[in-house]
Amino acid sequence: KNEVEQSPQNLTAQEGEFITINCSYSVGISALHWLQQHPGGGIVSLFMLSSGKKKHGRLIATINIQEKHSSLHITASHPRDSAVYICAVGGAQKLVFGQGTRLTINP
């Protein structure tokens, strides 16, 4: 079993839909990261959080430390949100990555 599991692996939705991507982890962490990788390959760090909730524009990330679970939500999704979203958890020394969720938003 992977230390970081994401679901779903693939998600296709229509423009405007509310999107939720889930991440569960089995290791102790000091922080959880959500990363976005665009079709061109570049990786951008979206959020780093260790408790509660963070919001940036149409993106919202939540984490439940007791349940070892995090969610990334996208409101009013847009085709430009199409990308691979990667969850990563950090211990004292390094990040462990999930396999990613490929999101496609159709116009």
Added chain:
Amino acid sequence: DARVTQTPRHKVTEMGQEVTMRCQPILGHNTVFWYRQTMMQGLELLAYFRNRAPLDDSGMPKDRFSAEMPDATLATLKIQPSEPRDSAVYFCASGLVWPLVPTQYFGPGTRLTVL
């Protein structure tokens, strides 16, 4: 607009050749990471440095891979000899805060193809 830069962006080489990838972290960042991404394995940590000192390179095949930071503005990842299974995208990332795993800023990656 501070960015992590990586060179080359693409590299095609033959099996057995030496490959050197370079990374310039964001000025002032004290932590540098090397990652490898493949379709099968996803993103994997190869090595990371704090204040130029290697802290963990357990993810690297020791017999062929080496990572160094000759100075604060340059990190290198070498593969010698290269093998087809090394074909992947290699990302460098840098960050600032320690000991909390910092927000990491990723370079554009080096796409390596070993024939």
